[in-house]
Amino acid sequence: MESKKDLRTITRKDIAIEAGVTETIVSYVINGNRYVKEEKRRKVEEAIARLNYRPNSMARALKGKKSNHILFIADDIKGEYFGKLISEIDGLAYKEDYFITLCADHQDEDFVNRIYSKFFDGIVIGSASFPLHNIQRLIDAGIPIVLLEIRDYSSIQGVYGLINTGLYEGSRRVVRTLYERGRRKLLFLDRVSTSGNWSSMDDWRLKGFTDQCNVYRLEPVVVSGCRTEDELSAKVIDLLASGYVPDGIFGRNDPIALVGMQACQKMGFNVPDDISVIGFDNTRLCRFSSPTLSSVEIEQSEIARWVMDMMMSLIDNRSSFEKRLEVYLDTKLVMRESV
């Protein structure tokens, strides 16, 4: 088979020949940063259209232009939560001529080096487990960074974007809501993680829950450290069997909340009569369980909008900012049958 490499290799030179102008002229037409005589401009534009030419982004990036790639680091690509968010960001990015590269969080040091290879104009970090010192390293290196504030990032120095997605306030509201319904014995169910990556106190959801419980002088129980949903279910059942019966359960995300709910049901408790359950993320799961699950909804579209907004600002004028850009978003609690 013949190599058809040529088909993808329409270069500036081809356009110059096709349009009968210098390569320089082609560049200036594309970048629009110098006056070019109307006639030449038209010829170039026609040639570009005719040959479907697009300047090679790598060559441009090499010369200091943008690569038009943004990296999104997530720790749970699988979850529906990120799916929606990525999908929204992708839509906005496409309009700005950007591509989104998606990557799970990797713990090895080499990961940062790989990112360093200069491919990305900016990085969005939506992972709760990406090491702080690595984030700092990337910021210090001058790469535009936008952080989704899943945990406490107040120690991070420098210029970057910070999007507080309202996890902390949302979690506090869950506690307030449960409290107002007379619930006093609250149970927090942490995420399950095969890699042992559970929430610590700088996790905003757990912290919001704990802080608000303190306000009410409640003594909540936290179930953490499970590697599978089955393990979590068993732990909850043990807890119930041992005589500790909560009257309110807050799951770190919807599936977790549902695992808890099912465990309660299995032990003969009624949701919501005996125990109220609230989840987080308001995924589709909420509408199909029985009872349907109340859940905290994060404003995905708003987040996506801010991610791109901050990223574009940082990419274009990073050096003009004195300190980090911040925005605080709200969550809303979607009430269904489980409370």
Add this chain to the structure above:
Amino acid sequence: MESKKDLRTITRKDIAIEAGVTETIVSYVINGNRYVKEEKRRKVEEAIARLNYRPNSMARALKGKKSNHILFIADDIKGEYFGKLISEIDGLAYKEDYFITLCADHQDEDFVNRIYSKFFDGIVIGSASFPLHNIQRLIDAGIPIVLLEIRDYSSIQGVYGLINTGLYEGSRRVVRTLYERGRRKLLFLDRVSTSGNWSSMDDWRLKGFTDQCNVYRLEPVVVSGCRTEDELSAKVIDLLASGYVPDGIFGRNDPIALVGMQACQKMGFNVPDDISVIGFDNTRLCRFSSPTLSSVEIEQSEIARWVMDMMMSLIDNRSSFEKRLEVYLDTKLVMRESV
């Protein structure tokens, strides 16, 4: 604020100086394609480690090396299905030093031009709505392509990878299963799409369903053309109210199946006594609905493995293949309470 650009700009030159060798030597050490005296090699390797150097991928790609970026085109980034798949692929890709760029399918012609800008070593197409002629264009251009066979791709010419994920056989098995349980009046619920992107007969799920119904001489009903889940629900309710009561429902994916199931329940029918329901993708939804939902499971890990496998083969030796690479995978039907 000072520009800290320099921090991300450790180049081959820096390594050469640090190691006291020529830049050429550094290149050969990195690429390992020429003998370099042991001592120099060690010095270079040490300098690389000390300075955390990584060759600029764009410069390498410009010189004909790989960009180490693979593009994944999906039409439903949001769905849990793609989330899992992407996550698996990302894991494998990372080991091969590749990044996965994720992009929703865009219908405009310019989309292909953008892809052309030479950024990607290969493209995985997991979208059912990416125009066939654009796929052909990319293949003809010599870009390694792997297709997830969501619909019929038999008309595509040339060398590429094709992964048949078993949708057709899986759908036929659903019909067989329902038939064996005595179900004769079958209903297929198509996806909802705000952009009007519904299944046609080259969609393997719908085709598998229809073909197997023909084998049994059944006369199934297909509900398609809905833009929202509420609309779909209303349509099903109308259907039931009008007197057509199916005894078996097959949903194109799990949420769709659950919408159908809830509509039936709302109309007073019992699932599974009156009506059996089966979904597709075996997402988490299945375990939390009541009754729990039977569903066809696709082998995500196997698909991911084959995607990367074929992609690596095509990238490394595309020209050595005479025709397309194919693999047929199986699905399994996970039975739960809804049948």
Add this chain to the structure above:
DNA sequence: CTGAAAGCGCTTACAG
């Protein structure tokens, strides 16, 4: 065994 040099496809300061 190794270096100087050409060149990948661009951008833009420099010099008309």
Add this chain to the structure above:
DNA sequence: CTGAAAGCGCTTACAG
């Protein structure tokens, strides 16, 4: 108004 030229950071054929 416009062109020839330098250079981005690399790879590798060419010539020792």
